[in-house]
Amino acid sequence: MDFSRIKRDSTRRQVFGQASYRVDYRLRHTPNRSKPEDFIDAHTVLLRGEKYSEFIGRGVLYADSAYNAMMRSDMSMSEILGKTIGLQGRVNYRTMIIKSYPRVGICTFQNDIPGGKYRYENDVTDLKWTIHPTAKDIAGYKCQMASCAFRGRTYTAWYAPEIPIADGPYVFSGLPGLILEIHDSQHYFHFTFNGLRKLSGWNPIYLHSSNVVETDRPHFRKIYENMLKDPCATFKAYNDPCPEEVRRREFTPEPYNPIELW
Numbered sequence: 382m383d384f385s386r387i388k389r390d391s392t393r394r395q396v397f398g399q400a401s402y403r404v405d406y407r408l409r410h411t412p413n414r415s416k417p418e419d420f421i422d423a424h425t426v427l428l429r430g431e432k433y434s435e436f437i438g439r440g441v442l443y444a445d446s447a448y449n450a451m452m453r454s455d456m457s458m459s460e461i462l463g464k465t466i467g468l469q470g471r472v473n474y475r476t477m478i479i480k481s482y483p484r485v486g487i488c489t490f491q492n493d494i495p496g497g498k499y500r501y502e503n504d505v506t507d508l509k510w511t512i513h514p515t516a517k518d519i520a521g522y523k524c525q526m527a528s529c530a531f532r533g534r535t536y537t538a539w540y541a542p543e544i545p546i547a548d549g550p551y552v553f554s555g556l557p558g559l560i561l562e563i564h565d566s567q568h569y570f571h572f573t574f575n576g577l578r579k580l581s582g583w584n585p586i587y588l589h590s591s592n593v594v595e596t597d598r599p600h601f602r603k604i605y606e607n608m609l610k611d612p613c614a615t616f617k618a619y620n621d622p623c624p625e626e627v628r629r630r631e632f633t634p635e636p637y638n639p640i641e642l643w
Contacts, residue, residue, distance in 0.1 A: 393591040394445075397435070397479055400428035400584040404559065405439070405575040406550045408474065413636040414569065423474040425572070427550060428586050433482055434548050435586045438474030441493075477588055480554060488552050491588045492601065494608060498593045499601045505552045507531070510538075512556075519561045520574055527556055533642025534570075538563040544577065551640065570640050602639070609635040 404427040411420045424439040477491040486506040492499050508531055515526040522541040529536050531552075538549070542558040549560025550572040561574035596604075611634060 393589065394585065394587040395590040397433045397482060397586045397588070398430040400430045400435070400580055400586050402429040402546065402577065403427070403580055403584070404429065404546075404548075404550075404577050406572045407575050408550070409568075409571045409573075411569045412638050414567075414638050415636075417568075421473060424575070425474050425550060427548060428584065429546055429548055430586050433586050434480045434554075436476075436478040436480070436551055438476070440473060441475060441477065478552065479586065479588060480548070480552065489588070490598075490601075491593065492605070493589070494605060495612070496604070496608070498589055498591075499596050499604065500588070500593050501596050501598050501601050503552070503598055505531075508552065508555060510556055522561060524561055525558070529553075531641075534565040534567075534640070536563055536565050565640075569638060602641075605639075606637050609637050 406425045406427065408423040408425050409420050410423060411417050413419055426437050426439050426442055428435045428437065475493045477493075479489045481487070482489045483502070486504060488503045488505055490501055490503055508529060510527045510529045513526040513528065517524055517526070517539060519539055519541070522543060524539040524541050527538045527540060529538070536553070538553065538556065538560050539562040540549070540556040540558040540560045544559040545557075546559040547556060548554045549556070549563060553560055553563055559577070560572075562572065564571035
């Protein structure tokens, strides 16, 4: 490939605002319900701004930041591509969520999966909380227990009233304090607090804007489910030149256990 012909440009982004706070969470996810002992650890980040907030994989955030920095350097395109491919290999959470966009009660999702980047809106106004008298300490913060049912799962959350940020991981928000921990009743999805800091400088809340397919939630869920059940067919549908026998060997079916069951 002639790398000299590739346009040098930073990550193409649609910027929604500036983040004032960053909250780090560890996500422990069990993809296979029949094997609860097999789980995936992912590092995720909540970027909180004045009007919008974003939930994003830490690996995506770092890869984008590193790519932008390298694009502004005197590195060659071959060096940049070699390094960013390595960074992408460490990305284990690829969903980007802008909360309260395009309006309050709506989240805009963007998922980067084989075949493209898909963007859709998700109405989360059915997220209703019940606050309980139980309390516990998390990282030095006194936290209150709350619960809710959302899209087929029941969740227990712990929020810190002394941190006046009515937000949390994934789409979870609306409690009178920052959510520091939340998990579903079967612990297939368990988010735990890993740090909070006030930000300075330029920390954009953004989505990728290059080669994005606008769709709706039901259509994306079907695409994603089909991709996991038959990844070979997915790659073939997008004219992947890889031979069939190689696809069958390299891309095996994966279990479908989404955070939203319906």
